[in-house]
Amino acid sequence: MSQPAVRAVELSRWFGAFRAVDRVSFEVGTGEVFGFLGSNGAGKTTTIRMLCGLLAPSSGSGEVLGFDVATQPHEIKRRIGYMSQRFSLYADLTVDENLAFWGGAYGLGGARLRERVAWAIEVGALASRRGTVVRELPVGFRQRLALGCALLHEPPIVFLDEPTGGVDPEARRRFWDLIDTLAAAGTTVFVTTHYMDEAERCGRVALMHAGKLLALDTVPRLKARFESGTVVEIACPRPAAAMRHLEGLPAVHEVALFGDLLHAILAAPGAASGLVAALEAAGHAPATVTAIDPSLEDVFIHVISRPSTGREQA
Amino acid sequence: MIRRTLAVAVKELLQLRRDWRVVFTLVLMPVALVLIYGYALSFDVEHIRLVIVDQDGSRAAREVARAFLSSGHFDHIGTTRDVRELDRWLDTGHAQVALVVPSGYGADLAAHRFTTLQLVLDGSDSQTANTVLAYAQQIVASVTPLVRVSGTGPALAAPLVWYNPDLASARFLVPGLVAFILMITAVIATALAVVREKERGTLESLRATPLMALELLIGKTLPYLVIASAAAAASLTLAWALFDVPIRGSLGWLAVVTVLYLLGGLGWGVLISTLAETQQVAFQVSLLSSMLPTMLLSGFIFPISSMPEALQWISHIVPARYFLVALRAIVLKGAGPEMWWQQVVGLVVYATVVGSLATARTVRSL
Numbered sequence: 001m002s003q004p005a006v007r008a009v010e011l012s013r014w015f016g017a018f019r020a021v022d023r024v025s026f027e028v029g030t031g032e033v034f035g036f037l038g039s040n041g042a043g044k045t046t047t048i049r050m051l052c053g054l055l056a057p058s059s060g061s062g063e064v065l066g067f068d069v070a071t072q073p074h075e076i077k078r079r080i081g082y083m084s085q086r087f088s089l090y091a092d093l094t095v096d097e098n099l100a101f102w103g104g105a106y107g108l109g110g111a112r113l114r115e116r117v118a119w120a121i122e123v124g125a126l127a128s129r130r131g132t133v134v135r136e137l138p139v140g141f142r143q144r145l146a147l148g149c150a151l152l153h154e155p156p157i158v159f160l161d162e163p164t165g166g167v168d169p170e171a172r173r174r175f176w177d178l179i180d181t182l183a184a185a186g187t188t189v190f191v192t193t194h195y196m197d198e199a200e201r202c203g204r205v206a207l208m209h210a211g212k213l214l215a216l217d218t219v220p221r222l223k224a225r226f227e228s229g230t231v232v233e234i235a236c237p238r239p240a241a242a243m244r245h246l247e248g249l250p251a252v253h254e255v256a257l258f259g260d261l262l263h264a265i266l267a268a269p270g271a272a273s274g275l276v277a278a279l280e281a282a283g284h285a286p287a288t289v290t291a292i293d294p295s296l297e298d299v300f301i302h303v304i305s306r307p308s309t310g311r312e313q314a
Numbered sequence: 315m316i317r318r319t320l321a322v323a324v325k326e327l328l329q330l331r332r333d334w335r336v337v338f339t340l341v342l343m344p345v346a347l348v349l350i351y352g353y354a355l356s357f358d359v360e361h362i363r364l365v366i367v368d369q370d371g372s373r374a375a376r377e378v379a380r381a382f383l384s385s386g387h388f389d390h391i392g393t394t395r396d397v398r399e400l401d402r403w404l405d406t407g408h409a410q411v412a413l414v415v416p417s418g419y420g421a422d423l424a425a426h427r428f429t430t431l432q433l434v435l436d437g438s439d440s441q442t443a444n445t446v447l448a449y450a451q452q453i454v455a456s457v458t459p460l461v462r463v464s465g466t467g468p469a470l471a472a473p474l475v476w477y478n479p480d481l482a483s484a485r486f487l488v489p490g491l492v493a494f495i496l497m498i499t500a501v502i503a504t505a506l507a508v509v510r511e512k513e514r515g516t517l518e519s520l521r522a523t524p525l526m527a528l529e530l531l532i533g534k535t536l537p538y539l540v541i542a543s544a545a546a547a548a549s550l551t552l553a554w555a556l557f558d559v560p561i562r563g564s565l566g567w568l569a570v571v572t573v574l575y576l577l578g579g580l581g582w583g584v585l586i587s588t589l590a591e592t593q594q595v596a597f598q599v600s601l602l603s604s605m606l607p608t609m610l611l612s613g614f615i616f617p618i619s620s621m622p623e624a625l626q627w628i629s630h631i632v633p634a635r636y637f638l639v640a641l642r643a644i645v646l647k648g649a650g651p652e653m654w655w656q657q658v659v660g661l662v663v664y665a666t667v668v669g670s671l672a673t674a675r676t677v678r679s680l
Contacts (some may be wrong), residue, residue, distance in 0.1 A: 052522050053522075054518070080522070082519065082523075083519075084518050084519050084522070086514075086515035088515075088516060088518070089516075090325065090329065091334075093329065095330055097328055100321070100324075101325040103321075104321020104322075104325075105318055105523040105525050106523055106524060107315055107318055107524065109317050231466070308436040
């Protein structure tokens with residue numbers, strides 16, 4: 001890759017004594033779909049706000065499309081699309097009125113604006129709702145409209161901050177199809193999420209926790225951190241009690257509750273067979289242990305539970 | 315850029331069109347206030363109970379009494395010849411005013427000699443007493459030419475009230491009312507318009523666009539400038555149609571002064587919006603900070619010259635003070651800019667200071 005679309009070097013932001021973002025460094029290549037995965041309060045939104053020139057970094061530096069986030073925020077704002085966590089739409093305006101306004105805010109007008117509005121209507125499948133007031137629009141439609149608004153001026157990079165919050169799975173799938181289309185056309189997509197299945201669709205994923213960037217890689221390589229056979233799924237009658245028991249065993253590195261099931265990371269692939277006996281001996285019968293392919297969530301839990309492994313650079 | 319500013323202005327208008335409560339307030343409040351103030355809050359005094367003490371009994375004495383009674387302001391309570399009866403009339407409150415025509419009044423006038431009429435007033439209601447005194451002077455001034463035979467002096471000091479000869483309070487109040495309405499609409503509407511974007515989270519998205527602070531401010535305030543100006547025009551038209559408040563001066567100058575005044579108000583609204591986080595706080599702060607000073611410290615109702623010195627000083631930062639003087643001069647006197655340019659300076663200074671503060675705050679908080 002030539003010049004990276006985004007570069008962050010030791011980027012930090014603190015509010016008083018609270019370190020919202022703590023020395024985060026990474027690069028995003030042009031045309032990449034780059035995912036920022038983390039729970040609420042991990043520092044994802046603060047990072048995005050710094051990169052979009054909305055918030056000055058406390059220390060460190062950031063560049064977007066070669067422009068410095070601290071000194072050239074206006075240059076950045078002209079070239080990026082931004083869709084925020086909260087709806088970046090006017091609920092009391094119609095679909096068409098929102099598009100016209102956001103296009104105008106980016107300085108579009110005349111034929112170019114009409115052409116881009118038509119594009120946004122088409123890719124967002126909004127043709128039947130052009131005159132509908134946004135307040136009355138289903139959430140999935142709103143999300144596609146908000147994305148369309150952020151892309152009217154054809155930015156080479158778009159920042160999406162939790163774009164699919166509160167949307168049903170079908171609408172989320174459609175939204176991500178749209179993101180794939182954009183990426184295929186060469187747009188860099190920087191997206192934050194706390195949905196694992198969404199992160200799986202990103203080219204590379206950065207895992208963020210408590211202001212720190214804990215891991216950054218492609219999804220397959222993040223999963224390949226575990227030796228085959230070391231991640232197991234355990235079914236037993238009282239998973240919470242069984243979890244406390246398993247935590248005491250030397251063969252088990254980590255255990256986490258996954259709904260009614262337990263996921264465990266074992267010290268060695270062969271340890272699974274001894275686990276059933278150990279559980280049933282402790283009164284957790286009947287127990288079954290199955291080796292599984294690790295999910296991104298396993299990786300995430302693994303990474304955040306061992307802060308000692310430290311930050312990793314891209 | 316003009317395109318971005320216009321986009322904001324059009325958006326604001328579209329939102330206004332759907333928010334009927336705001337339109338209702340912006341359009342109907344001025345109309346309602348003009349009607350209420352025009353009809354109800356009147357300093358005009360009617361049905362003053364008048365007793366006539368005619369010690370002279372001449373034709374001239376009857377003529378001046380008739381002039382009082384036909385003026386429409388007075389109710390005739392009684393006539394007497396004895397001044398001593400006055401105590402009873404006034405003490406009991408049966409009469410508020412007594413016109414005393416001294417003996418020799420008719421003879422003096424006939425002989426072209428100076429003479430006096432006496433007016434005895436119940437001063438416990440000083441407002442009414444002052445008004446009555448003014449009415450009486452007008453009436454006598456209108457009567458004496460009839461009584462006077464030729465070339466001699468008047469019977470009583472005969473002042474001429476200019477600009478508002480029948481001292482109708484509507485003429486005095488309506489310009490103040492216009493100032494009042496404009497300030498309130500301008501401040502509240504803009505403060506709410508900006509804080510609403512904060513509350514709904516759309517401000518964050520606006521910040522991520524290349525929209526500059528000034529473009530946003532101008533775009534957002536432009537529609538309210540237009541609406542408030544229309545409200546001002548409607549108020550003046552209504553006052554002219556219902557209460558005979560004339561517009562003697564130039565409409566062009568009226569527009570210039572009004573826009574200057576509005577700019578200050580809009581700036582104040584924006585300044586409040588950068589400090590308030592919720593629409594509720596913004597509404598209360600803008601209502602209090604625009605309504606009270608405009609009502610109490612501008613000369614709208616209470617003359618500035620009769621305020622304590624400290625308040626007179628404070629009144630210098632109330633823009634309505636400057637606007638009112640200029641507005642009354644233009645509307646009632648038809649005076650040109652040479653008569654009120656100092657007020658324009660006051661308005662320009664206010665708008666510049668508040669506008670700069672608002673822009674600086676917006677740039678920082680945006």
